[in-house]
Amino acid sequence: MCGIIGYIGDKKASDFLIEGLKRLEYRGYDSCGIATANEDKLSLRRVSGRVGLLEEAIEKKPVKGIVGIAHTRWATHGIPSEDNAHPHTDCKGEIVLVHNGIIENYTELKEKLLASGHKFKSETDTEVVIHLIEDKIKSFKAEMKNGEYETVFFKAFKKAIADIEGSFALAVLWSKCPDMLLSARLHSPLVIGLGKKENFVASDVSAFLKFTKKVVFLEDGEIALVRKNSVEYFNFAGKEIKKKSTDIKWDSSMAEKGGYKHFMLKEIHEQAESVENTIRGRLLPLEKDILKKEIGLSFKDIKSLDHVQIVACGTAYHAGLVAKYIFENFEIPTYVDFASEFSDRSKIIDKNTFLIAISQSGETADTLCAVREAKESGAKVLAITNTVGSSLTREADYVLYTHCGPEIGVASTKAFLGQLSAIYVLAIHIAVILKKISLKEAGKYVKELIKIPRFIEKLLSREDEMKRIADKYSTYEHFLFISRYVNFPIALEGALKIKEIAYVHAEGYAAGEMKHGPIAIIEKNMPVICIATNSKVIKLLAGNIEEAMARGAKIIAIVDEESKKHIKASEIIEVPKTLDMLSPLLNTIPLQIFAYYIALNKKCDIDKPRNLAKSVTVR
Numbered sequence: 001m002c003g004i005i006g007y008i009g010d011k012k013a014s015d016f017l018i019e020g021l022k023r024l025e026y027r028g029y030d031s032c033g034i035a036t037a038n039e040d041k042l043s044l045r046r047v048s049g050r051v052g053l054l055e056e057a058i059e060k061k062p063v064k065g066i067v068g069i070a071h072t073r074w075a076t077h078g079i080p081s082e083d084n085a086h087p088h089t090d091c092k093g094e095i096v097l098v099h100n101g102i103i104e105n106y107t108e109l110k111e112k113l114l115a116s117g118h119k120f121k122s123e124t125d126t127e128v129v130i131h132l133i134e135d136k137i138k139s140f141k142a143e144m145k146n147g148e149y150e151t152v153f154f155k156a157f158k159k160a161i162a163d164i165e166g167s168f169a170l171a172v173l174w175s176k177c178p179d180m181l182l183s184a185r186l187h188s189p190l191v192i193g194l195g196k197k198e199n200f201v202a203s204d205v206s207a208f209l210k211f212t213k214k215v216v217f218l219e220d221g222e223i224a225l226v227r228k229n230s231v232e233y234f235n236f237a238g239k240e241i242k243k244k245s246t247d248i249k250w251d252s253s254m255a256e257k258g259g260y261k262h263f264m265l266k267e268i269h270e271q272a273e274s275v276e277n278t279i280r281g282r283l284l285p286l287e288k289d290i291l292k293k294e295i296g297l298s299f300k301d302i303k304s305l306d307h308v309q310i311v312a313c314g315t316a317y318h319a320g321l322v323a324k325y326i327f328e329n330f331e332i333p334t335y336v337d338f339a340s341e342f343s344d345r346s347k348i349i350d351k352n353t354f355l356i357a358i359s360q361s362g363e364t365a366d367t368l369c370a371v372r373e374a375k376e377s378g379a380k381v382l383a384i385t386n387t388v389g390s391s392l393t394r395e396a397d398y399v400l401y402t403h404c405g406p407e408i409g410v411a412s413t414k415a416f417l418g419q420l421s422a423i424y425v426l427a428i429h430i431a432v433i434l435k436k437i438s439l440k441e442a443g444k445y446v447k448e449l450i451k452i453p454r455f456i457e458k459l460l461s462r463e464d465e466m467k468r469i470a471d472k473y474s475t476y477e478h479f480l481f482i483s484r485y486v487n488f489p490i491a492l493e494g495a496l497k498i499k500e501i502a503y504v505h506a507e508g509y510a511a512g513e514m515k516h517g518p519i520a521i522i523e524k525n526m527p528v529i530c531i532a533t534n535s536k537v538i539k540l541l542a543g544n545i546e547e548a549m550a551r552g553a554k555i556i557a558i559v560d561e562e563s564k565k566h567i568k569a570s571e572i573i574e575v576p577k578t579l580d581m582l583s584p585l586l587n588t589i590p591l592q593i594f595a596y597y598i599a600l601n602k603k604c605d606i607d608k609p610r611n612l613a614k615s616v617t618v619r
């Protein structure tokens with residue numbers, strides 16, 4: 001995930017900015033850069049690669065100034081490269097900007113700016129913002145003549161952000177007014193650090209924690225005008241607002257994790273954002289061919305598809321299994337394989353096969369191998385991945401990114417929800433194009449999908465309730481996870497999470513299969529976690545629960561307000577009610593939290609479980 005640091009004070013800005021960038025390295029990045037202003041002149045250094053390389057570049061060619069901004073970039077639009085690295089400049093090289101987030105309407109904005117003569121130097125969505133500010137500045141001709149640069153800068157910035165759709169945390173510097181930094185936030189975090197004769201702007205407090213612990217968190221829709229000795233706050237309409245500062249008690253390792261004990265827990269809490277960022281700008285209006293515009297997948301390509309074949313590993317495979325239920329709900333034949341098994345078995349793949357490879361890292365050897373084999377047989381390949389520039393993106397014909405930011409915990413959490421979100425986007429579009437569902441019906445899914453991030457936040461606010469249940473069961477040695485229908489893969493995912501981080505034996509099973517064998521393992525007090533939210537199968541599931549209870553199992557049930565009347569259980573976790581098809585996005589969360597607290601009680605190395613690697617690059 002990209003990182004921002006800005007400094008304005010009375011000391012050498014580059015020292016603070018480089019230190020800040022080092023503190024942001026943990027977020028993951030592929031390129032970085034710095035810009036400072038000194039006596040009306042900007043200095044800019046950018047590199048593709050690590051902060052160490054940037055330091056070397058600055059040693060060779062120092063940057064002067066007591067004000068500056070810097071950035072670590074994790075590619076989303078455009079490959080990792082020096083040109084795509086931030087800060088970005090306007091045409092004249094006088095204004096510089098760093099950005100976190102996604103500018104959704106950047107294509108429209110870019111077309112207009114190109115038409116009015118702006119020259120672009122990168123492939124990023126970010127660059128439109130700096131040209132937009134430059135454009136707005138030009139519209140204040142009279143004030144510019146009078147040298148009212150600071151007023152113009154503020155007004156132009158305010159006007160520019162009003163034109164942007166999407167999510168952003170911005171920090172901007174104009175060489176004509178080096179006594180101020182402007183920053184703004186919408187759906188992407190930004191925090192101000194208050195020092196003595198110096199102030200900071202950053203994407204998270206860890207960037208400046210060494211220098212000050214006094215901070216002000218910006219909220220969505222707020223602007224900060226930062227000077228050496230003061231900070232003023234405004235809403236997007238330009239009205240001044242008062243904000244209170246807070247003293248941060250975290251040490252730097254806690255700060256990196258946003259105050260959470262582990263990256264995994266932090267990432268669990270970032271899931272509303274993962275879903276929101278992955279669906280944003282991709283769903284409405286449905287009749288617009290968004291997939292063609294964004295990923296090059298045309299009506300023609302989609303119409304020629306005969307069936308979908310999914311390949312993936314681990315958690316990504318579970319996302320693939322959910323995808324089967326979704327695609328087939330829209331009458332699109334879908335097959336799912338572990339990537340490794342796909343390679344091992346004989347299969348019928350041809351030019352009418354639409355192969356979807358799902359991989360957080362985009363580097364999983366088994367998945368890449370399956371993709372290569374499918375391509376040799378003529379299949380068209382679409383990658384769903386979180387990693388720009390990964391091997392998978394280079395091999396696939398189309399790439400649909402999940403916008404989750406880097407996942408650092410080895411156990412996949414937010415990437416899984418991102419994968420599911422991308423699958424919903426894709427399936428809804430394909431179903432509309434193939435006329436498997438009407439626009440009205442698609443609209444029903446879209447309307448509900450848009451509500452999911454708020455439901456996730458609501459659910460996560462009840463973490464303590466789930467922790468209490470996990471604490472109670474943390475000494476048990478065997479767990480069974482059961483469900484039916486679209487939540488059967490979520491039972492598998494729940495079992496996988498607990499196995500990998502808590503090293504406890506767990507099985508995931510289709511509830512209907514229990515009486516065909518596995519029920520034999522149930523004995524008194526065995527915990528059986530049952531995902532019981534789907535109205536379509538709730539009565540059958542209630543029967544499966546009764547069968548387990550009759551053999552002494554302790555049932556931990558995940559229900560919603562409608563299904564709960566059918567379910568008897570020792571422990572109940574109620575999740576918000578949503579459409580059956582979308583319920584995996586919510587039901588996964590209690591299982592992640594359950595696994596996390598069991599692992600915590602067992603004092604396991606949660607972010608780096610034994611024997612596991614984040615990315616499995618060998619077959």
Ligand code: M6R
Pocket residue numbers: 313314315316317358359360361362363364367410411412413500612614615616
């Ligand atoms: O990077 P990928 O999504 O291709 O990784 C696939 C699996 O290795 C991964 O999901 C693994 O199962 C996770 N550790 C599960 O939490």
